């Protein structure tokens with residue numbers, strides 16, 4: 001599968017290294033969409049990719065699928081155009097808290113028959129949640145996220161602080177670079193207005209810890225994911241980058257698990 005990546009930050013560099021440098025069967029990044037070609041020129045020789053700043057040229061280059069590794073605004077601005085030509089994997093899932101974008105994307109999927117894959121990102125258990133809610137019988141979903149304090153607030157603190165408590169719809173507005181997980185959890189379950197979120201800044205940890213609690217007719221489930229951070233961007237979990245690689249590997253594999 002020939003891949004086009006949007007962005008050249010921490011997650012994108014993980015993908016360049018793991019896919020193009022270390023090589024993965026049937027995967028190859030050919031094209032990278034950036035805003036400033038000069039800044040990222042070194043990537044061309046290092047990873048044998050072509051850089052693009054024009055979206056249409058990027059989409060018409062030798063790629064089968066687009067991987068977004070940028071941010072929510074980029075998804076809002078570019079995804080509708082992408083879906084007219086290519087499948088897309090999205091990691092900045094917070095963009096789908098906007099119901100207008102969600103509706104537009106649903107219409108484009110029907111019209112152009114391209115797929116959107118929402119990677120699990122820094123969490124897991126989305127298969128269980130979707131199964132448990134197949135009859136609409138999950139009653140409660142709560143996400144408690146704990147991150148190193150310095151990745152959430154500028155002021156130094158000595159004891160943990162709850163920086164947000166409420167619904168996913170509001171969490172993503174206030175923490176767009178930290179709460180994408182709350183939106184993928186919402187989309188898999190009860191929706192952005194009914195998924196409970198607590199975000200805690202903890203000065204005593206160096207991991208991104210997500211705890212998920214699900215209650216419904218099926219019973220109860222609890223997951224704790226203790227994520228190592230991605231060295232290049234400690235507010236992003238290593239697993240978030242891995243989840244894109246996992247999605248890419250599963251797309252063309254006909255033995256589907258879950």
Ligand SMILES: NC(=O)C1=CN([C@@H]2O[C@H](COP(=O)(O)OP(=O)(O)OC[C@H]3O[C@@H](n4cnc5c(N)ncnc54)[C@H](O)[C@@H]3O)[C@@H](O)[C@H]2O)C=CC1
Pocket residue numbers: 006007008009010011012033034035069070071072074091092093119120121122123176177180181184232233235236237240
């Ligand atoms: N679903 C999940 O669990 C997670 C999702 N994320 C999302 O992934 C995104 C990327 O994460 P990182 O790589 O750690 O961030 P990063 O800040 O290291 O890299 C983002 C890159 O995107 C580039 N960019 C921004 N707008 C662009 C545009 N319009 N076109 C091309 N490039 C553009 C930036 O210049 C930057 O190099 C985050 O912004 C966040 O939205 C991050 C962590 C977990």
Ligand SMILES: O=C([O-])CC(=O)C(=O)O
Pocket residue numbers: 121122176177178179180181182208227235236237238240
């Ligand atoms: O990487 C993480 O642990 C989660 C994150 O930043 C997000 O969901 O936006």
